[in-house]
Amino acid sequence: MSMSTTHKQAELLSYLEHYISDNGGIAPSFEEMMDALDLASKSGVYRLLDGLEERGKIARIRNRSRCIRILPENMFEGIPTSVLIGELSRRSSEASAARRAG
Secondary structure (H helix, E strand, C coil): CCCCCCHHHHHHHHHHHHHHHHCCCCCCCHHHHHHHCCCCCHHHHHHHHHHHHHCCCEEECCCCCCCEEECCCCCCCCCCHHHHHHHHHHHHHHHHHHHHHC
């Protein structure tokens, strides 16, 4: 079952899609998202991103700058977000270890 997005979440998702497309796959900073959506603080951006992640619209790796990916519709439907985040974290750790070793 897919949850619908709020107006602000849809606005942020649209902004992310355009920004990432126009900037070679790089996501905007929290300050850029805050300014684009005319939000008063970064906490508003965090809440919107959390909501988009819970709804399966984006994936991100916590504590990594500009690490947001737009997910295709229904790509991970039925898979708990915690499982997806765990897998992304695992892959990131493996990639970091490979870079250090290489």
